[in-house]
Amino acid sequence: MAILLCTKTAAMNDWRDALLAEDSSLEIRLFPEAGDPADIEAAVCWNQHDMAELRRYPNLKLIVSMGAGVDHLLRPPGPPPGIPVARLKDHRLTTGMTEFVVLNVLRFHRQDLEYRALQAKRVWEELPAPDTARRRIGILGLGELGAASARALLSFGFPVSGWTRTPREVEGVTGFHGTEGLDAMLRQTDILCCLLPLTPQTRGVINARTLALLPRGAFVINSARGGHVVAEDLLAALDSGHIAAAALDVFEPEPLPAEHPFWGHPRVLVWPHASAITIPSSAAPQVVENLRRAREGRELINLVDFSAGY
Ligand code: NAP
DSSP: OEEEEEOOSTHHHHHHHHHHHHOTTOOEEETTOOOSGGGEEEEEEOTTSOGGGGGGOTTOOEEEESSSOOHHHHSTTOSOTTOOEEOOOOHHHHHHHHHHHHHHHHHHHTTHHHHHHHHHTTOOOOOOOOOGGGOOEEEEOOSHHHHHHHHHHHHHTOOEEEEESSOOOOTTOEEEEHHHHHHHHHHTOSEEEEOOOOOTTTTTOBSHHHHHHSOTTEEEEEOSOGGGBOHHHHHHHHHTTSEEEEEEOOOSSSSOOTTOHHHHOTTEEEOOSOSSOOOHHHHHHHHHHHHHHHHHTOOOSSBOOTTTTO
């Protein structure tokens, strides 16, 4: 039996090496060289893969995302019916995202954009000192990534709120949930950070209406998925000055087209979907563990809840 690695990225070889380092007895196939379709018992996929293709493998027991997100696996046609899908929960991925969030929160909080603009003009000018205890952070999503970022920001002394689908307690974080909760949180958020999964319910959540609820001069950080932001609405809010600046790691489509206004916008920081990169050697143990469990008919870990969509 074999694991099929389905990605067009250079990471394919790293994944193969990492899985073999965990279990040298594994048979690894690199798509499209799948060999006999009946051999394939698990597919480890990234977002370039055509999910319809996985219907060809009659003995498939498990699909694993190469990242924390699974929107790329669930969109139509979706995984073959009845096959479980697992996502990654990996400390290096989480650390990477926390670093990205902290970096950009501090950049905005400590007026880094203003100081760079002054430096460009060779102006020596001290701006009013920001007050950490009064800079309110609102995090959309308090899952694996959102909760870790929340804890890191709390350690600096920022007041942190978080919005979730179901009521969720993270120590020190003011929790909000549901549509009314979203509006209430936005009204008291100076730096909004999106760490939601992309589902039909969360697509376009950062739009003209929700941006207008943020206090004037608020900042936006999106490192979840490009589909969470209505790009034209964010550009309008930036151009009107209602939103002071944005740090964006994810876009729709990706790569961000060269002519897109985000590239040249003076108040937008563009990243190439690099906030939290999967390190195969760190992620491989849980993939191998799940394969063993699937073979033995045991309960799988990090499973996607199809009804919730993440
Ligand atoms: P997770 O552990 O599944 O947490 C998701 C959080 O979002 C949960 O708190 C969940 O609420 C909340 N949520 C889901 N749907 C919601 C809704 N309709 N309304 C309000 N809250 C909702 O996910 P994660 O591991 O933190 O990852 C989040 C996302 O980050 C991934 O799906 C992926 O798209 C993105 N990501 C991006 C990168 C990158 O490089 N840019 C890297 C990794 C991940 P409950 O607590 O109620 O379940």
